[in-house]
Amino acid sequence: MPLVPAKDCSNLPVRKDNRIVNKAAYTVMGINLDGYKEILGIWIGENESASFWLGVCNDLRNRGVEDILIACKDGLSGFSEAISTVYPNTEIQLCVIHQIRNSMRYVPYKEQKEIMADLKEVYQAVTLEGAEQAFQSFKNKWGKKHPVIVRSWENNWIELTTYFSYPYEVRKVIYTTNVVEGYHRQLRKVTKTKTAYPSDESLKKIIYLATMEAGKKWSMPIRDWKKCISQMAIHFGDRLNLESAL
Incomplete structure (x- = not known):
C-alpha cells in the first residue's frame, strides 16, 4: 500500500x-x-x-x-x-492545510492575509532548507505576537515537512x-x-x-x-x- x-x-x-x-x-x-x-x-x-x-x-x-x-x-x-x-x-x-486552519484560529482578521502570505513562503518552499529559512523569518516576525502558532509549527515540524523529500507530483498527493x-x-x-x-x-x-x-x-x-x-x-x-x- x-x-x-x-x-x-x-x-x-x-x-x-x-x-x-x-x-x-x-x-x-x-x-x-x-x-x-x-x-x-x-x-x-x-x-x-x-x-x-x-x-x-x-x-x-x-x-x-x-x-x-x-x-x-x-x-x-x-x-x-x-x-x-x-x-x-x-x-x-x-x-498542512489542517495546520494552517488551526493556526488561523488565533489570528485577528486584519492580520490573517499577511500571516497566510508568510506561511505560504514556508509550505510552498522548493526545498526543506528553504522552508526552514522561511519559518525562521516567520518566527522572527511573529513569534512574540503569536507564540502559540510558532510553537505549534515547531512541535509538528518533522511530520509537517515529510513531503519535502519528494518531487512535486508526490508532494501534491500527500501534503493534505x-x-x-x-x-x-x-x-x-x-x-x-x-x-x-x-x-x-x-x-x-x-x-x-x-x-x-x-x-x-x-x-x-x-x-x-x-x-x-x-x-x-x-x-x-x-x-x-x-x-x-x-
Whole structure:
C-alpha cells in the first residue's frame, strides 16, 4: 500500500442504553500500487486514543495490509505512535492545510492575509532548507505576537515537512488529507437524513452502502500516478514491488 491518506471522521448520533450519543465514524482511505483509491475500513468510536488507533492499525495488518509507505493524517491523538508501532517504517505526513486552519484560529482578521502570505513562503518552499529559512523569518516576525502558532509549527515540524523529500507530483498527493474529506462530504449527504441510528452496526451498514456508491466514481488512478510511483520506487527501493503497478 503506497499511500494511506489517513482517517477522517463524521460525528453521528447513535442510540446507546436508551439515550443518544454522538459517535465518530472513522474511515481510512488507501491508494494502492495501481493508483486507485480504496476504503480500507470503517470503525465506530466515541473518542480517539493511542490504543484505539493501535487497534485500527492491527486490524489493517490482520486483513492483509503488509506495508504502508506514507501515511497522511490530520491532528489525530495517538495515531503516530500507533502506526509507528505496527508499521515502523512508515513515513508520516501531517496535513498542512489542517495546520494552517488551526493556526488561523488565533489570528485577528486584519492580520490573517499577511500571516497566510508568510506561511505560504514556508509550505510552498522548493526545498526543506528553504522552508526552514522561511519559518525562521516567520518566527522572527511573529513569534512574540503569536507564540502559540510558532510553537505549534515547531512541535509538528518533522511530520509537517515529510513531503519535502519528494518531487512535486508526490508532494501534491500527500501534503493534505483533502481527498479523504471529499469522500466524507459524500457520506454526510447520506447520513444527515437520519435523526439517530439504532446501533453501531446500522451506522456501519449505511456508511458501507454509501461507500460502495462513492467508489463507482473512482474508476481512474489519481493524476500523475505513474510519475509518483516511479519516484517512490527509487525512494523506497525493495519495499515497493512495481510488477502490478506499471
